[in-house]
Amino acid sequence: MRKSLFNLLLLMLASTSLMAGGYQVRLQGARQTGMGLTGTALKSGASDIFYNPGSLSFLGKKFELNLGGNAIISKISFRDLESDYTAKTDNPVSPPFFVYGAGKITDKLVMGLGVYTPYGSKTVWPDDWKGRYLIQNIGLRAYYLQPTLSYQLSDKFGIGAGFVYMYGKADIQKALPYNDATANLSGSATAMGFNLGLFFKATDKINLGINYRSKIDVELTEGDATFDIPTSISTILPTNNKFSASLPMPANLDFGVSIQATDKLLLSLELNWVMWGVYDTLTFTFKEKGELLNSKNPRLYSDSFIPRLGIEYNASQKLTLRAGAYYDKTPTNKDYFNPETVSLNTMAFTFGFTYKPTDNLKVDFSFAQLFGQEMERAYTPANFSGKYKSSASIPGLGITYSF
Amino acid sequence: MNRKYFAILSALILIAFAGCQPTIEDFPVSNGNADFTRYVALGNSLTAGYADGALYKSAQANSYPAILARQFAKVGGGAFVQPVVDNEIGLFGNKRILGYATDCKGVTSLSPVLAEGTPVGLPGALAPVGYPVQNLGVPGAKAAHLIFPGYGNPAGLLTQPPSANPYFVRFASSATTSVLADAMAQNPTFFSLWIGNNDVLGYALAGGENNVGESITSMDVFNFAYNTLVETLTSGGAKGVVANIPDITSIPFFNTVPAMGLVLTEEQAAQLNGAYAQVENYIRTVVGIPNFSYGISFKAGVNPFVVEDRNFPYPLPKAFRVRQAKPGELILLTVPQDSLKCAGMGTFSLEKQRPYGIPQNFVLDEEEVQNIKTAVANMNATIKNLADQKGLAFVDVATLLESAKTGLVYDGITFSTTFVTGGIFSLDGVHMNQRGAAIVANAFIEAINKKYGASIPKADITAYPGIVFP
Numbered sequence: 001m002r003k004s005l006f007n008l009l010l011l012m013l014a015s016t017s018l019m020a021g022g023y024q025v026r027l028q029g030a031r032q033t034g035m036g037l038t039g040t041a042l043k044s045g046a047s048d049i050f051y052n053p054g055s056l057s058f059l060g061k062k063f064e065l066n067l068g069g070n071a072i073i074s075k076i077s078f079r080d081l082e083s084d085y086t087a088k089t090d091n092p093v094s095p096p097f098f099v100y101g102a103g104k105i106t107d108k109l110v111m112g113l114g115v116y117t118p119y120g121s122k123t124v125w126p127d128d129w130k131g132r133y134l135i136q137n138i139g140l141r142a143y144y145l146q147p148t149l150s151y152q153l154s155d156k157f158g159i160g161a162g163f164v165y166m167y168g169k170a171d172i173q174k175a176l177p178y179n180d181a182t183a184n185l186s187g188s189a190t191a192m193g194f195n196l197g198l199f200f201k202a203t204d205k206i207n208l209g210i211n212y213r214s215k216i217d218v219e220l221t222e223g224d225a226t227f228d229i230p231t232s233i234s235t236i237l238p239t240n241n242k243f244s245a246s247l248p249m250p251a252n253l254d255f256g257v258s259i260q261a262t263d264k265l266l267l268s269l270e271l272n273w274v275m276w277g278v279y280d281t282l283t284f285t286f287k288e289k290g291e292l293l294n295s296k297n298p299r300l301y302s303d304s305f306i307p308r309l310g311i312e313y314n315a316s317q318k319l320t321l322r323a324g325a326y327y328d329k330t331p332t333n334k335d336y337f338n339p340e341t342v343s344l345n346t347m348a349f350t351f352g353f354t355y356k357p358t359d360n361l362k363v364d365f366s367f368a369q370l371f372g373q374e375m376e377r378a379y380t381p382a383n384f385s386g387k388y389k390s391s392a393s394i395p396g397l398g399i400t401y402s403f
Numbered sequence: 404m405n406r407k408y409f410a411i412l413s414a415l416i417l418i419a420f421a422g423c424q425p426t427i428e429d430f431p432v433s434n435g436n437a438d439f440t441r442y443v444a445l446g447n448s449l450t451a452g453y454a455d456g457a458l459y460k461s462a463q464a465n466s467y468p469a470i471l472a473r474q475f476a477k478v479g480g481g482a483f484v485q486p487v488v489d490n491e492i493g494l495f496g497n498k499r500i501l502g503y504a505t506d507c508k509g510v511t512s513l514s515p516v517l518a519e520g521t522p523v524g525l526p527g528a529l530a531p532v533g534y535p536v537q538n539l540g541v542p543g544a545k546a547a548h549l550i551f552p553g554y555g556n557p558a559g560l561l562t563q564p565p566s567a568n569p570y571f572v573r574f575a576s577s578a579t580t581s582v583l584a585d586a587m588a589q590n591p592t593f594f595s596l597w598i599g600n601n602d603v604l605g606y607a608l609a610g611g612e613n614n615v616g617e618s619i620t621s622m623d624v625f626n627f628a629y630n631t632l633v634e635t636l637t638s639g640g641a642k643g644v645v646a647n648i649p650d651i652t653s654i655p656f657f658n659t660v661p662a663m664g665l666v667l668t669e670e671q672a673a674q675l676n677g678a679y680a681q682v683e684n685y686i687r688t689v690v691g692i693p694n695f696s697y698g699i700s701f702k703a704g705v706n707p708f709v710v711e712d713r714n715f716p717y718p719l720p721k722a723f724r725v726r727q728a729k730p731g732e733l734i735l736l737t738v739p740q741d742s743l744k745c746a747g748m749g750t751f752s753l754e755k756q757r758p759y760g761i762p763q764n765f766v767l768d769e770e771e772v773q774n775i776k777t778a779v780a781n782m783n784a785t786i787k788n789l790a791d792q793k794g795l796a797f798v799d800v801a802t803l804l805e806s807a808k809t810g811l812v813y814d815g816i817t818f819s820t821t822f823v824t825g826g827i828f829s830l831d832g833v834h835m836n837q838r839g840a841a842i843v844a845n846a847f848i849e850a851i852n853k854k855y856g857a858s859i860p861k862a863d864i865t866a867y868p869g870i871v872f873p
Binding site (some may be wrong): 075076077078079080082083084085086088128130131132133134177178179230231232233235371372374379381382383384387388389390391 | 423424425426427428429430432477501503513812813814815816826860861862863865866869871872873
């Protein structure tokens with residue numbers, strides 16, 4: 001067992017990013033990931049800080065620490081629409097992680113703190129690829145810090161609220177049509193939001209959950225824009241510039257129901273409403289030479305609804321097995337699909353298990369396999385079109401310590 | 404389930420998926436009902452791969468027919484040999500690169516400058532390449548030249564006017580052959596023909612590559628030549644593609660210096676008005692033409708340049724026969740910039756105290772522009788008719804470049820017909836750069852695919868270099 005896990009770790013290091021559903025990454029708990037990334041109507045302990053602050057109040061133990069991470073090994077293939085030109089990404093492994101701590105203040109009041117990375121993507125296209133004037137490399141990462149309070153209104157009803165403080169950063173490289181010129185943009189920003197949840201034990205066997213995570217606009221200001229350009233162009237364009245841009249982290253409204261089908265079998269059903277419609281235009285504003293550099297880039301995303309299904313089977317005292325699936329319809333617009341975020345209609349299958357060597361310790365393993373379906377997409381303002389297909393393999397590990 | 408097996412299973416699944424690159428079905432290539440086994444390209448400098456004022460190695464290697472042949476190779480196309488110029492400065496020199504030039508006012512700016520280096524030069528430039536070529540593009544050639552036997556005869560270079568072309572002398576199979584005959588000798592299965600540009604522009608491009616002939620080819624000659632070309636090329640059953648002639652206003656050589664490009668302050672305008680009033684007064688009183696007036700007035704802001712007037716109604720010395728340019732008239736890229744900036748060309752010579760019109764050989768006046776437009780329209784009608792008659796693919800380069808005036812976007816790059824920064828044309832302002840050649844090649848592929856039900860992959864425009872910036 002230990003050796004196998006070690007092998008898995010090696011594999012993670014050897015390989016690469018996930019971009020299902022825009023640039024959202026919903027890998028904030030190993031149990032939930034194993035169950036098709038459901039969690040709104042589950043009582044999962046400390047990781048409820050993300051999935052539903054309402055159910056956090058049902059924390060079984062006095063204190064729980066839960067940490068873990070995933071290795072997103074993602075691959076994207078591209079083929080030009082009118083030629084045999086093909087390209088594939090060489091994405092590094094993207095490592096979203098989570099750390100949660102939660103403790104009981106009173107029998108009914110639980111306080112918790114979570115740090116997690118719900119948005120991000122890292123896409124690296126070949127240096128000479130055909131789409132380099134749209135995007136060469138892009139890295140987005142948002143770190144959320146969420147102090148949370150959860151309160152049990154009754155035996156059946158829990159509510160919770162978290163305040164979110166976010167730090168986000170972005171790195172973007174693209175080519176410019178002057179010899180091998182490149183534009184490099186990097187910046188960071190902080191922003192705030194919130195996470196609200198309700199949890200309701202409808203019957204002994206059925207739980208319901210609703211969770212709302214607010215939209216957060218990441219406003220990059222005073223970002224660094226460096227232009228690696230021929231000297232003759234540097235008289236027109238300053239090589240060191242500042243820029244600002246805004247990227248929305250959309251709101252999520254999640255509805256979940258869990259059903260204890262038998263003593264050993266738990267079903268979890270969920271629908272996520274991801275309000276991607278807010279991502280309309282990506283606007284870059286530059287401090288100098290704005291008249292040449294400023295751009296408004298249409299994205300025209302639409303809201304997406306993601307149905308999810310997960311099951312959990314208690315094989316023994318020490319071992320719990322899980323599986324799940326979901327279908328994530330792309331929020332992107334077919335005519336405004338920029339290869340910076342290759343988000344395709346995605347079918348995903350997950351599984352996982354938890355091994356519980358002692359009463360206080362749990363080791364979780366999860367694995368999600370995403371199949372981005374082949375889609376023909378265009379970014380019409382750039383007259384760039386092709387077929388895209390993606391896949392992502394995401395092994396994850398988690399450790400929970402409680403007392 | 405045993406934990407060990409579960410872990411092994413997990414590892415296997417991970418290995419199975421994580422190693423896989425998602426596969427997209429291949430582009431469905433097809434030659435349709437055309438056969439690209441033996442492709443020959445006929446045309447002028449555009450076909451030869453001439454760029455930046457010279458026929459040089461790298462631009463030739465990426466001539467539009469060479470790019471086409473590379474794409475044809477994916478649907479059964481065979482070898483495509485060009486009369487290689489193994490020199491980056493070119494056969495005869497005169498190659499331009501983008502550099503810095505200091506003007507008469509001492510202002511240094513980005514500008515096309517003569518490339519340093521040694522061209523092939525004479526006599527090497529005329530040495531026969533010694534192998535048959537499939538790119539039979541001959542810089543300077545007009546339609547009739549392609550059917551003219553002896554166009555590759557070295558002796559013809561010395562006659563007045565010359566009856567041969569040095570570029571064809573290099574690869575003509577004999578002194579008596581024609582470009583067409585050399586093409587037919589290869590028993591082509593497919594041809595491209597883009598000819599006619601020089602039939603119109605030859606006389607306008609003074610100082611350009613073409614120094615043969617001064618007038619627009621008559622339609623009788625053009626029709627006969629074009630008809631002969633198409634009849635002969637298709638006589639063995641070959642299929643092909645023909646392209647038409649672009650409007651001159653979409654070529655930087657003619658659209659870079661605006662006829663309405665004289666920008667004046669209020670003070671300068673007043674000075675010029677005063678100067679012209681003095682000249683007019685002189686002509687009225689001293690020369691003795693009562694009521695003489697140029698009808699010229701300058702104002703603050705944008706004014707038309709003053710140009711030499713070949714239809715001037717009064718018997719005055721040439722220097723005094725001037726008028727303001729009219730909208731639609733064109734000034735050539737080769738107009739001496741220093742004279743324009745510092746010697747008063749286009750306005751008034753302070754030194755000589757007399758009008759200084761832009762000389763006629765740098766101006767296409769209303770009548771010349773109209774002659775060119777009429778000729779282009781007529782020739783394009785011939786080209787289109789013959790293409791339709793013979794069932795050939797037809798590339799509407801004229802429309803392509805017309806739409807490029809307002810910007811054409813490919814793969815995130817915006818192209819236009821603007822000189823240097825437009826990205827399509829090379830530094831001579833007439834010929835495409837290599838990226839522009841790829842755009843043209845793709846227009847050819849589109850036309851061929853449409854006509855012959857083929858599915859030839861387009862070229863990757865971004866893989867070809869544009870203008871190199873220092």
